[in-house]
Amino acid sequence: MSVQEQRVSVTSSRPLWFYGVMALSLVVLALLTMALIRSQQGQVSSGPAPDFVLETFEGETLRLSDFRGTPVVINFWASWCLECYREAPLLEQTWRRYKGQVMFIGVDYVDTLEPALEYIDRFDITYPNGMDKGNRISDAYRIQGVPETFFIDRNGMILGVKIGPLEHDELEQWMQRLLQQE
């Protein structure tokens, strides 16, 4: 059994790059945590409505904030969404009835042009509709699917959101609430 002198290591100060790598790792971890938290959040259901620019199928460009002073109904839909077919005639009918008092905007989510235009023709939709290019609007509103409808008061604040197809009485109640809001 040998017994000998041995050298043992001692702690020394760490180099600068070590702290750089640690800081970078923490930043990445923080970004991943933020992304995870964001993915777990539901749709925006209160507070100021995220502003957006939409290019309509007619080639016009509209901005949500341009309608400040008028209540707005934003409906997310898609031509492949069968539930959207249920509420499409009701939305058009209600738009025609409240035209001038309430603005309607249709946002086409993850769709292709031809079926989208067929959908518009089929229900003779006359309020402005356009494709959500790059999913920027649906990401801003954090929609969970389609159909989904946001009700924005005349001050640009989200009054509420409806997930799924709207029914006649329900939409009528929303119209009254939007018009009563100062």
Next chain:
Amino acid sequence: MKRMILFTGIIILALMWRGEYVAIAQTPTADEVNAVAEELYCPLCPGLRLDVCELKVCEDMRQEIAERLAAGQTPEEIKAYFAEQYGPKVLGAPEKKGWGWLVWLLPVFLAVGAILAVLWWWRQRFRGDNLLLTAAPVVGDIAVDEEDLARVEQELRRLEEE
């Protein structure tokens, strides 16, 4: 006159056949469409490739690929169009531009950092300057103190006596 009509008929038939031939030549095959579709992902189902997705929207997207190929667009142009239309997630990987580069380069930076960290630790651990003399005896490569050693030897003697 008859010859004139016959000649005109032949020319019309030839042009029609030629037009049809060109149309057939421009119609992309299912393999050509799938070659583009397999490099894209369904915008609604995470991780599902466009060529195997059975959703209606993916069928429509494959149809659009066929139309764009027929119109003479390259696969790269078609992929760029879909990325603009549905967001970069349809590419299945971050774009190699802008902030997308960060995602590509970060693992490289982290790997280099990890290698440097191991090398630094190795150098610190075995560098002579950082080693201090100790009076503790060593058995193999484990340092033990006198008291432990005496106890072990005592135990060994006791076992031998038994």
